[in-house]
Amino acid sequence: MAAPKKINHIGIAVHDIEAAAKFYTENLGLALGGIEEVADQKVKVAFLPVGEVRLELVQPTSPDSPIAKFLEKNGSGIHHIAYEVADVAAEVNRLMAEGVKMVDEKPRVGAHNSLIAFIHPKASGGLLTEIVQPQDHH
Ligand code: ZN
Numbered sequence: 001m002a003a004p005k006k007i008n009h010i011g012i013a014v015h016d017i018e019a020a021a022k023f024y025t026e027n028l029g030l031a032l033g034g035i036e037e038v039a040d041q042k043v044k045v046a047f048l049p050v051g052e053v054r055l056e057l058v059q060p061t062s063p064d065s066p067i068a069k070f071l072e073k074n075g076s077g078i079h080h081i082a083y084e085v086a087d088v089a090a091e092v093n094r095l096m097a098e099g100v101k102m103v104d105e106k107p108r109v110g111a112h113n114s115l116i117a118f119i120h121p122k123a124s125g126g127l128l129t130e131i132v133q134p135q136d137h138h
Contacts, residue, residue, distance in 0.1 A: 002091075004083035008132045009047075009054040013070050013079040017059035020076075021046045024055065036111055043067050045111050056082075056111070080118070082130035088115045091131050095119065107133070 014020040017035065024030045025048070033047035033054065042065035046057040058079060060068035070079055085091050088107040096102060103118035110116035110132065119129040 002086055004085050004131070006084050007053050008082045008084040008134070009056045010078060011056045011058050011080040011082065011128075011130070012077065013067050013074075014057050014059050014076045015071060017044050017046050017057050020057050020059075021048070024048050024057075030055070037061065038111055040109070041065065041067070047111075078127070080128035080130050082116070082132045085131045085133055088117050088131055088133040092117045103128075 012020070021032055021035075025032050030048045030050060033049050035044060035046045037044050042060060042062040044059045044061055046059075048055040048057070058067050060071065062068065067079065092102065092105065092107060096105065101120035101123045103120050104116075107115040107117050110130075113135045115133040115135065117131050119131070121128045123129070
């Protein structure tokens, strides 16, 4: 097993990505790294780097987005924490072999063309956990 070496990003569910981004840029002084639409998950994502970690503000673009359901149930706040791993496919297989409940039983493509998989919140005691293998280096 290769333990994650760092947190890649923290996903924060918000109702209004522009309003939330304004707080982080104008009041906290963070830089907005861009806004990207992830059609697959029906969300808009704003990236705000903080050192090696990024905040990812996530706003649903459709009422049937998983994020819309999360907001309905929990309100805005931390949605998931993403750990960087070297090989998402290998980690998914290992976790499944250990009986860990997965949302994704195989890796899929996330923001920035990364490979990601979500681990079910039940496995961690309530918080959605993501593992991510970055694809682009910049
Ligand atoms: Zn994420």
